[in-house]
Every structure is written in structure tokens, then in C-alpha cells.
Amino acid sequence: xxxxxxVIAPVLTPFDSQLEVDPLRFVxxxxxxxxxxxxxxxxxxxxxxxxxSVDERLRxxxxxxxxxxxxxxxxxxxxxxxxxxTVRLSAHAARxxxxxxxxxxxxxxxxxxxxxxxxxxxxxxERVADPRxxxxxxxxxxxxxxxxxLELVDRLRRAFxxxxxxxxxxxxxxxxxxxxxxxxxxxxxxxxxxxxxxxxLRAGGAGVISANANLNGRAMLDLAQxxxxxEAKALQTRLDQFRAAVQGRPLIPALKAMLxxxxxxxxxxxxxxxQLLSD
Amino acid sequence: xxxxxxVIAPVLTPFDSQLEVDPLRFVxxxxxxxxxxxxxxxxxxxxxxxxxSVDERLRxxxxxxxxxxxxxxxxxxxxxxxxxxTVRLSAHAARxxxxxxxxxxxxxxxxxxxxxxxxxxxxxxERVADPRxxxxxxxxxxxxxxxxxLELVDRLRRAFxxxxxxxxxxxxxxxxxxxxxxxxxxxxxxxxxxxxxxxxLRAGGAGVISANANLNGRAMLDLAQxxxxxEAKALQTRLDQFRAAVQGRPLIPALKAMLxxxxxxxxxxxxxxxQLLSD
Numbered sequence: 001x002x003x004x005x006x007v008i009a010p011v012l013t014p015f016d017s018q019l020e021v022d023p024l025r026f027v028x029x030x031x032x033x034x035x036x037x038x039x040x041x042x043x044x045x046x047x048x049x050x051x052x053s054v055d056e057r058l059r060x061x062x063x064x065x066x067x068x069x070x071x072x073x074x075x076x077x078x079x080x081x082x083x084x085x086t087v088r089l090s091a092h093a094a095r096x097x098x099x100x101x102x103x104x105x106x107x108x109x110x111x112x113x114x115x116x117x118x119x120x121x122x123x124x125x126e127r128v129a130d131p132r133x134x135x136x137x138x139x140x141x142x143x144x145x146x147x148x149x150l151e152l153v154d155r156l157r158r159a160f161x162x163x164x165x166x167x168x169x170x171x172x173x174x175x176x177x178x179x180x181x182x183x184x185x186x187x188x189x190x191x192x193x194x195x196x197x198x199x200x201l202r203a204g205g206a207g208v209i210s211a212n213a214n215l216n217g218r219a220m221l222d223l224a225q226x227x228x229x230x231e232a233k234a235l236q237t238r239l240d241q242f243r244a245a246v247q248g249r250p251l252i253p254a255l256k257a258m259l260x261x262x263x264x265x266x267x268x269x270x271x272x273x274x275q276l277l278s279d
Numbered sequence: 280x281x282x283x284x285x286v287i288a289p290v291l292t293p294f295d296s297q298l299e300v301d302p303l304r305f306v307x308x309x310x311x312x313x314x315x316x317x318x319x320x321x322x323x324x325x326x327x328x329x330x331x332s333v334d335e336r337l338r339x340x341x342x343x344x345x346x347x348x349x350x351x352x353x354x355x356x357x358x359x360x361x362x363x364x365t366v367r368l369s370a371h372a373a374r375x376x377x378x379x380x381x382x383x384x385x386x387x388x389x390x391x392x393x394x395x396x397x398x399x400x401x402x403x404x405e406r407v408a409d410p411r412x413x414x415x416x417x418x419x420x421x422x423x424x425x426x427x428x429l430e431l432v433d434r435l436r437r438a439f440x441x442x443x444x445x446x447x448x449x450x451x452x453x454x455x456x457x458x459x460x461x462x463x464x465x466x467x468x469x470x471x472x473x474x475x476x477x478x479x480l481r482a483g484g485a486g487v488i489s490a491n492a493n494l495n496g497r498a499m500l501d502l503a504q505x506x507x508x509x510e511a512k513a514l515q516t517r518l519d520q521f522r523a524a525v526q527g528r529p530l531i532p533a534l535k536a537m538l539x540x541x542x543x544x545x546x547x548x549x550x551x552x553x554q555l556l557s558d
Contacts, residue, residue, distance in 0.1 A: 050385075084335065276392075
């Protein structure tokens with residue numbers, strides 16, 4: 001990853017008509033994005049990552065690595081409910097030289113304490129036991145319903161200073177992001193929405209990991225380049241206009257439909273339940 | 280399963296000190312429970328089911344089947360976030376002759392519609408494509424944050440009348456259980472808490488699938504036998520007293536600690552994060 005100023009796409013996952021993953025289309029989209037300058041966070045929320053089995057994620061990641069791309073620009077989602085699944089995915093990503101992994105907390109049991117979440121992340125890190133492992137904590141309370149508090153971030157950073165390197169904050173809560181940046185020097189904080197891209201770059205954050213980077217990554221990279229200049233607000237406005245155009249529709253099917261239209265490849269429309277096909 | 284009047288334990292899952300699953304202890308507990316007359320729902324919430332990989336669940340289920348027990352008395356939890364995981368587990372359970380499977384909806388994405396959940400369950404049933412598959416829908420909104428509405432139950436029953444045979448209602452909402460029993464003749468409704476055991480038996484429900492059946496199953500079976508008699512209320516009171524004794528502590532570690540003490544086998548105390556060891 002290049003930061004500050006990194007733009008990362010939670011890569012859309014292609015399925016065929018039987019809803020099987022499609023490594024060829026996956027690699028093709030990854031290469032388009034990388035060529036644009038967009039880094040990759042496959043198996044994130046927008047990627048339907050939790051709807052993929054561990055074996056499917058490994059197969060897609062291996063297919064990408066086999067093409068010889070710089071895996072340092074890849075941050076796969078590896079956080080599952082089951083400890084051995086998270087360990088297996090994270091260890092494999094570290095072996096492949098991935099720049100980092102994006103790790104959800106175990107998200108089935110609700111109302112768990114920071115002690116329990118600390119134990120969960122610690123158990124993964126200790127089992128992977130690989131200095132190449134770099135963890136970006138994934139805070140997405142809307143879906144995980146398992147928030148990662150800044151107190152928990154602080155504890156994990158102190159316990160694993162060389163491993164726990166960043167936070168993706170998909171809460172949309174600017175105060176939380178700003179506080180994380182100020183409180184943890186050297187820590188990388190990404191916003192989950194490009195609505196806050198100019199704000200987070202000005203505050204010293206790492207950049208954005210945003211669904212819309214699948215389709216609008218170039219405009220985000222323009223802001224990543226130009227945020228110190230006079231045109232910064234205009235570049236942010238362009239991002240906001242794209243967001244407005246997709247808002248109000250279910251995000252994943254909408255993005256896949258747009259990609260299908262853009263590539264003239266209707267296969268890209270397929271989604272796995274509980275996502276529903278776009279009209 | 281024998282219903283009405285069935286008592287089903289979400290079997291506690293044994294881990295060794297490295298937090299690896301322990302098939303020998305698992306089978307031993309299963310046999311104790313079956314001998315008591317308690318049926319089995321391994322890989323439920325109390326079983327730390329979502330904390331187990333698919334391979335671990337298959338290994339434990341195979342170990343149980345190999346002992347020659349009546350798999351018709353076994354209802355494993357098979358609902359995962361990823362469609363292929365749920366299909367693989369459910370298909371295997373059907374092949375082994377399991378009486379039913381207990382199926383959570385995909386529970387990562389929140390705010391999904393009934394249409395989306397219908398599509399999720401339908402996709403599993405159509406892919407398993409085995410008339411032996413019997414599905415008990417698992418409604419546990421506190422943890423899944425993905426409720427199964429009675430409208431969804433109705434649609435699934437109409438679409439798959441020979442497959443969708445029951446509901447485990449862990450909402451604690453008596454009105455919802457009573458309505459399900461009245462609205463769907465021939466449908467099996469289990470309460471997730473034995474607090475409502477007498478109520479649900481009187482209303483024509485199937486029985487209980489309760490955490491405490493791991494330790495207090497005999498008392499529940501006494502009520503299952505005696506609920507029409509004069510001693511019914513006293514038998515319910517015994518269940519309530521046991522519940523009061525374990526309440527207020529984190530349930531899974533507390534039950535494992537009690538089992539460890541009862542069996543004089545401290546290995547039973549191990550839990551996987553995000554569960555924390557009992558003090």
C-alpha cells in the first residue's frame with residue numbers, strides 16, 4: 001500500500017450463473033484496478049467476502065498471486081467467526097506477501113467485551129506467528145454489530161506493535177476517525193467512505209477503502225494527488241456526485257450492474273444471497 | 280426427534296488446551312445425553328457452533344455417526360454466512376441421516392429483506408437437493424440480528440412443504456411462538472428457553488432446545504413426560520431454579536465449568552474466543 005493517499009477497492013467478486021466464483025473475471029478486475037493505481041481489499045463487505053468459503057477466498061487469492069502482481073498492494077479480508085478460518089486465511093495471505101489483512105472481529109456473538117475481542121485478535125496473531133503478518137482492524141458496526149473501540153485498538157497496538165498497523169473505520173463517524181489519527185501516531189486509518197476522503201487526508205489519515213473505488217477509483221486517486229491544492233474541494237465534490245448517483249439502491253447489486261454495463265459483460269450482475277439481483 | 284415433548288441439547292463442544300476440537304470428549308458427552316433421552320443439536324449457539332470451521336463440524340459429526348448412534352436424533356447447526364458452507368454441512372447431515380438441520384440465516388449483512396432471506400434458504404435447499412433434508416429455521420435475533428419473521432416462515436413452508444419442518448425460536452417472545460404454533464399446523468416449534476417449556480407443551484409446541492439441557496436435561500424430560508399432570512408446575516419450577524443458578528454469568532463458560540466440575544475433567548473448561556474462560 002502507498003500511504004498517505006492510498007485508494008483501496010474492496011474488489012467486487014464475480015460469480016457465474018451457478019453462483020460459483022470466477023477466478024478469471026476476478027483477476028481481470030484486479031488488474032484493471034491495479035493498473036489505475038487502486039490498491040485492493042478483496043473479500044471485504046462490498047466483495048461479498050463473508051458470503052465466500054475459506055477455500056474460495058484462498059483460490060481467488062492464489063489466482064491473483066499467480067499472475068505475478070505486487071501482493072504488497074493487496075489487503076484481503078480474513079476475519080471470520082471461527083478462529084481456525086481466520087488463522088488459515090491470514091497465514092496464507094502473509095505467506096503470499098500481502099501488504100496487510102483486513103480483519104473483522106468474530107461477529108456472531110453479540111455483546112462481547114473488549115477483553116473477549118482482544119483475546120480473539122491475539123489468538124489469531126499468535127497462531128499465525130509470522131512477522132510478515134500486518135493486521136488492519138475492520139470496524140464496521142452496522143454489519144458486524146461488534147464495534148472495535150479505540151481502547152481496544154490501543155491495547156492491541158501495545159501488545160502487537162509490529163503487527164497491528166491500521167484501522168478501517170466504516171462507521172461513518174468522523175470524530176472516531178479523527179481521534180484515532182490523533183491518538184495513535186504512525187497508525188494508518190482509512191475511511192470506509194470517500195465522503196470523508198478530503199477530511200481524512202487533511203487530518204493525516206491513510207486514505208479510503210471504499211466500495212465505489214471499484215468504479216470511481218480514478219477520481220479518488222485524483223483527490224489523493226491533489227488534496228493539498230486549490231482544486232481539492234472540487235475533486236471531493238466529484239466524489240460526492242458519484243456517491244449520490246448510486247445512493248438509495250442496494251449497493252452491491254448496483255455496483256455490479258454498473259460494472260456489467262461498463263464492461264458489457266452481464267455475468268458480472270450475479271450476486272450471492274442474501275444479496276439480491278439488481279432490477 | 281420425538282415430538283411433542285422433545286428435549287434437545289445444543290451440545291457443548293470440547294476443546295483441548297490448544298483450542299482444537301476434541302472428538303472423543305464430544306462423542307462421550309453426546310452418548311451421555313442420548314442415553315438420558317436428550318436429543319442433540321450440536322453446533323448451535325451454546326455449542327460455539329459459529330466458532331467452528333466447516334471441516335471441524337464435519338469431523339465431529341462423522342465421529343458421532345461412526346459410533347452407530349441413531350442420527351435421527353441429531354439436528355446439527357448448519358447455517359453459515361457463506362452459501363457453499365451451509366450447503367456442504369446440510370448435505371452431509373442429510374446423507375448421514377440426521378433428523379433435521381438447524382439453520383441460521385446468513386448473518387453478516389444486516390437489514391436484509393424477507394425476499395433476500397427467502398432466496399438464501401431456497402438456494403441452500405435447491406443445492407442440497409436431497410429429500411432427506413429437513414430444515415428447522417433458527418430464529419435468534421439477539422445474536423444473528425437477522426430475524427426470521429413468521430411471514431418468511433409461511434413463504435418457506437409453502438415453497439418447501441416437505442423440507443421446512445420447524446422453527447427454533449430463541450427470541451424469548453412467547454407471542455411469536457404461540458402464533459407460530461397456531462398459524463402453522465403440523466409445524467414443529469421449539470422454544471430456545473426452558474422458561475417457556477410448560478407453556479409451549481400446553482400450546483402444542485414441539486419442546487425445547489436449550490443450553491441448560493447439557494446439564495439439566497433429565498429435569499426437562501420429567502416435564503416432557505409430566506406436563507399434563509398435577510405436578511407440572513412443580514416440574515417447571517425446578518427448571519426455573521436451575522436457570523436462576525446459572526443466570527448472570529456468561530452462559531457458555533459457566534456451563535462448561537459446571538460440566539468440568541461434574542465430570543471432574545478440567546479440560547472441559549476450554550472455550551474459543553470470543554468466549555472467555557470462566558473465573
